[in-house]
Amino acid sequence: MPPNTETQAFTTIQNGLTRKDIEERIKQGDALFIFENKVYKVNRFMNKHPGGELAIRHVLGKDVTDEIRSMHPPRVYEKMIKHYCIGDYIRELSPTSITNINARNKNNSNTNNKEDDDESPLQVDWQGGMSLEAFDTRIEQLSAKHADDIKTNTKLQKDLTMLEIRQEYQQLEQELIDRGMFECNYWRYAKECCRYVTFIYLSLWLALRGYDTWHFILSAIFMACFWHQLVFTAHDAGHNEITGRVEIDHLIGVTIANFIGGLSLGWWKKNHNVHHIVTNHPEHDPDIQHMPFFAITTRFFNNLYSTYYNRVLEFDAAAKFFIKHQHHLYYLVLSFGRFNLHRLSFLYLFFDKEVRNRKLELTGITVFFVWYSYLLSYMPSWSIVFAYVMISYMLTFPLHVQITLSHFGMSTEDLGPDESFPAKQLRTTMDVDCPEWLDWFHGGLQYQAVHHLFPRLPRHNLRQCVPLVKNFCKKTGLHYYMYNFSTGNGVVLGSMKAVADQVGLMNNVAKYNAGVWSGEKDQQEEQ
Numbered sequence: 001m002p003p004n005t006e007t008q009a010f011t012t013i014q015n016g017l018t019r020k021d022i023e024e025r026i027k028q029g030d031a032l033f034i035f036e037n038k039v040y041k042v043n044r045f046m047n048k049h050p051g052g053e054l055a056i057r058h059v060l061g062k063d064v065t066d067e068i069r070s071m072h073p074p075r076v077y078e079k080m081i082k083h084y085c086i087g088d089y090i091r092e093l094s095p096t097s098i099t100n101i102n103a104r105n106k107n108n109s110n111t112n113n114k115e116d117d118d119e120s121p122l123q124v125d126w127q128g129g130m131s132l133e134a135f136d137t138r139i140e141q142l143s144a145k146h147a148d149d150i151k152t153n154t155k156l157q158k159d160l161t162m163l164e165i166r167q168e169y170q171q172l173e174q175e176l177i178d179r180g181m182f183e184c185n186y187w188r189y190a191k192e193c194c195r196y197v198t199f200i201y202l203s204l205w206l207a208l209r210g211y212d213t214w215h216f217i218l219s220a221i222f223m224a225c226f227w228h229q230l231v232f233t234a235h236d237a238g239h240n241e242i243t244g245r246v247e248i249d250h251l252i253g254v255t256i257a258n259f260i261g262g263l264s265l266g267w268w269k270k271n272h273n274v275h276h277i278v279t280n281h282p283e284h285d286p287d288i289q290h291m292p293f294f295a296i297t298t299r300f301f302n303n304l305y306s307t308y309y310n311r312v313l314e315f316d317a318a319a320k321f322f323i324k325h326q327h328h329l330y331y332l333v334l335s336f337g338r339f340n341l342h343r344l345s346f347l348y349l350f351f352d353k354e355v356r357n358r359k360l361e362l363t364g365i366t367v368f369f370v371w372y373s374y375l376l377s378y379m380p381s382w383s384i385v386f387a388y389v390m391i392s393y394m395l396t397f398p399l400h401v402q403i404t405l406s407h408f409g410m411s412t413e414d415l416g417p418d419e420s421f422p423a424k425q426l427r428t429t430m431d432v433d434c435p436e437w438l439d440w441f442h443g444g445l446q447y448q449a450v451h452h453l454f455p456r457l458p459r460h461n462l463r464q465c466v467p468l469v470k471n472f473c474k475k476t477g478l479h480y481y482m483y484n485f486s487t488g489n490g491v492v493l494g495s496m497k498a499v500a501d502q503v504g505l506m507n508n509v510a511k512y513n514a515g516v517w518s519g520e521k522d523q524q525e526e527q
């Protein structure tokens with residue numbers, strides 16, 4: 001625990017700080033944020049913060065009561081944080097009345113949460129050869145429905161203030177605690193381990209004992225299944241959800257991610273923690289920054305500066321080409337996702353200054369390449385080696401689809417500091433529903449909106465929390481976006497197509513201005 005070195009310069013504890021004071025002090029270089037009506041200063045702590053420096057930088061000057069409560073175990077916000085308090089926060093405007101929420105909710109509840117009723121007519125038919133035009137029309141229908149949902153949501157959100165939503169959110173958290181939802185059920189991990197062992201056993205057995213091509217192909221498929229499933233436990237470890245102790249969970253995570261999967265857990269944690277704080281913000285959230293391949297908003301056409309990568313995300317010729325076709329290339333590009341994760345892991349481990357356990361992580365990835373190469377040495381020919389690598393890597397793509405599905409079709413606006421944390425998470429994240437027997441395939445993490453509301457909630461309990469979150473949404477008037485898998489895909493492809501169409505339009509305008517595009521220009525001249 002770092003000693004309290006942050007309070008020395010503070011002189012106005014008794015008077016407290018207003019928003020204006022806070023802004024003034026931030027301009028002078030103080031790193032301040034507000035938590036439960038107190039102001040905290042973390043200049044010297046920021047670069048030691050277990051959740052990463054950037055996670056804190058993004059919230060400076062803001063009231064992050066909900067963010068802090070949702071991201072940390074109670075020991076952090078009940079004990080550790082006290083050392084950094086420098087005074088009271090003086091709210092200049094009294095909040096609007098918190099009474100009668102229920103009366104308003106009654107009105108709102110009739111217009112919300114219709115997701116169960118009206119999906120079927122819009123479902124995407126993935127079977128049968130669909131022409132590109134029919135495919136495009138279908139996804140346009142889906143995104144039109146989704147756009148209506150967004151309009152309803154924005155209208156209703158204005159009804160409650162941040163403080164009113166916070167109150168309901170804290171009640172929901174208490175209800176989850178009372179129902180034991182934050183308790184980790186280790187039996188679920190025992191079951192998952194059996195699945196992991198089965199997959200890796202079959203994969204190794206077929207690779208080491210196999211002699212026919214199909215043995216090796218099947219081995220690669222089982223390897224992909226193994227990696228695909230393991231990621232869910234690495235995710236829990238990254239969130240410290242398994243034992244609740246950072247060091248132990250970090251070790252579990254490094255073993256899975258680095259030693260078994262060849263990817264950096266540290267990279268993932270840095271990336272993911274920022275993602276949870278600034279979800280779907282085009283300039284800040286690395287999870288939606290995939291230039292030149294994807295742009296989920298036209299804001300990426302402006303050569304946006306990424307605060308995560310510290311560079312401009314150029315909208316160059318390659319980006320124009322890929323983005324124009326992004327809704328058709330979506331699955332193909334995602335099937336190369338695992339290769340990209342190697343690239344990002346190496347960039348992080350070699351060039352990032354903040355890396356903890358750099359040697360351990362590098363050792364882990366080296367061990368991965370040794371055992372994986374050894375396995376490949378059993379392949380009878382180079383063409384089978386190539387096929388093995390491609391199949392085992394590319395078949396993990398459902399995971400990449402699942403990850404992007406939760407956010408790519410959702411709002412990317414920045415509604416400012418007055419938007420409450422739960423409102424932002426529900427606006428930027430969608431849940432993807434599936435039958436309960438399929439939970440194992442999606443790891444339970446298909447309920448991303450619930451996960452974003454409570455990142456420390458064990459993923460095995462997310463499904464059980466859905467009704468409670470729906471109830472919370474009814475009370476607050478917030479919209480809960482939940483689609484089934486095919487509709488969710490349609491919504492994402494529809495919004496990607498909308499952005500892709502804008503590239504097409506831009507190209508036509510450019511050609512028209514340059515006089516190259518003769519078709520319509522000629523027609524206009526004739527008229």
Ligand code: HEM
Nearest residue numbers: 050051055056059064067071080081084238239240246273
């Ligand atoms: C003095 C203030 C703070 C202290 C002492 C603190 C401390 C910690 C600690 C000990 C952890 C590891 C959590 C664990 O044990 O499970 C953590 C994680 C984290 N912190 Fe903070 N933190 C502070 C402020 C903040 C702020 C202002 C933010 C941004 C809103 C933030 C965002 C995060 C995130 C995103 C994680 C990772 C959570 C996860 O793994 O799910 N922290 N912090």
